[in-house]
Amino acid sequence: MVDRLWAGLAEAQAGLLSHRQLRELGVSRGEIRNHLRVGRWAVRSAAVISTTTGPLSPEQALWLGVLHGGPTAMVGALSAATRRGLKRWHRDEITILVGNPLSFEPLPGYRFFRTRRPYKVLLGSGDLPACRLEPAVLMFAAHEPHLRTALGAVTAAVQQRLTTTDALDSWIDRLAPLRRSRDLRALLTDVADGAHSMAEVDLRKACRTYGVEPPRSQRQRTDRRGRTRYTDAEWLLPDGRVLVLEVDGAFHDDVMQASEDRVRNRRLTNARRVVVQCSAWELRHEPWEVIQDLVALGVPTVG
The missing domain is CATH 3.40.960 (Endonuclease; Chain A)
Structure with missing residues (x-):
């Protein structure tokens, strides 16, 4: 019965499981060590194992970040926007939003960003916890060091017909206070007037x-x-x-x-x-x- 439970959860999470989830499912440390010893499972971080071996797929890499970040974690910023369909804005570093005080170990290739905004407000649809498109691009724009890059991502989201200027403007209010809100509103005015780049x-x-x-x-x-x-x-x-x-x-x-x-x-x-x-x-x-x-x-x- 326990095997069926973790197997079902692993299938839903692209083959990855956190130690917290395994404990909650009643999988003992000895059983985990045995799976690892015989090569059926692999250690992916201090908090996460995979029930597959070999290189991680892009989907598994996202799940690794979310599971490593804990139950309040979700894919964020351009990582989430790409997941939601944004093209030509891929970044190798994966951004994970977390609501906890960042008490876990750093993970190479990942940027963990703490937010106090409500988890359920930001969370979008899908099995993989990932931020909605609008707050994902706006929060990226608020913290990206280069203003032009920040505004370019927001423009691209509209140009690619993934969202609208009205929806983004509404999310600026919902995310308040938001850095660069004045710049973002000025940009949305231009984009609403027809600017596509x-x-x-x-x-x-x-x-x-x-x-x-x-x-x-x-x-x-x-x-x-x-x-x-x-x-x-x-x-x-x-x-x-x-x-x-x-x-x-x-x-x-x-x-x-x-x-x-x-x-x-x-x-x-x-x-x-x-x-x-x-x-x-x-x-x-x-x-x-x-x-x-x-x-x-x-x-x-x-x-």
Whole structure:
């Protein structure tokens, strides 16, 4: 009977069990030592064993952190956001949120972060205890040393359609007090207005700073081949033409991607629509240069 109990729990937890759970199930220390001695089980930390041997899978690595952290632990920050579907923000170090006073041993490859916020409020759905997406990205943003990286993760969560600006804004209130809440609310305003990347957020900030009309973002257009495209930023010029600004990120430096971008822009250009380009680097480090060029091309000023 005891064997069936721990076997069922191990199956639900990707093959991992904590010593606390084994004690509660009535598994003796002698039985644990025997499983380890004959190589059926393996020690994974001072608090956790696995009923499998060999390298841990990504799923097992998350369970190890949660079980090592104790009954108040859950996967948090970008580790939880990735679990909830966020792409291109993976981190090798796994973040675990805990509600206890961190009395357990450190575990290499894991960052244990104590929070006093209620466990049930943060906990999302699923068998693996993991934080909900919105508090996961917002709490990451609050404590990430680099503000731009922090805001980029929040922007990505909306851009990838995993959440909405309204949902994130509501969670800022629920998590109060939250570091950088002012920066986060300002970001959500830009994202709600159509910015889909940090480069587009930088463009809107530059327009406000230098008194230029803000652009319309992510407009649906059809090129000469009949293909649907979405533009980064557009302005309706006084003469009736439309000026399109396409912002190139780092991946655009790839030769094939750069070639595809030029073809795309050429096919979007016509007698009433002009397409120009700039880099995300320029918007971040030389925004005034970009704004000057836009004004010279006819983008209206305000104020």
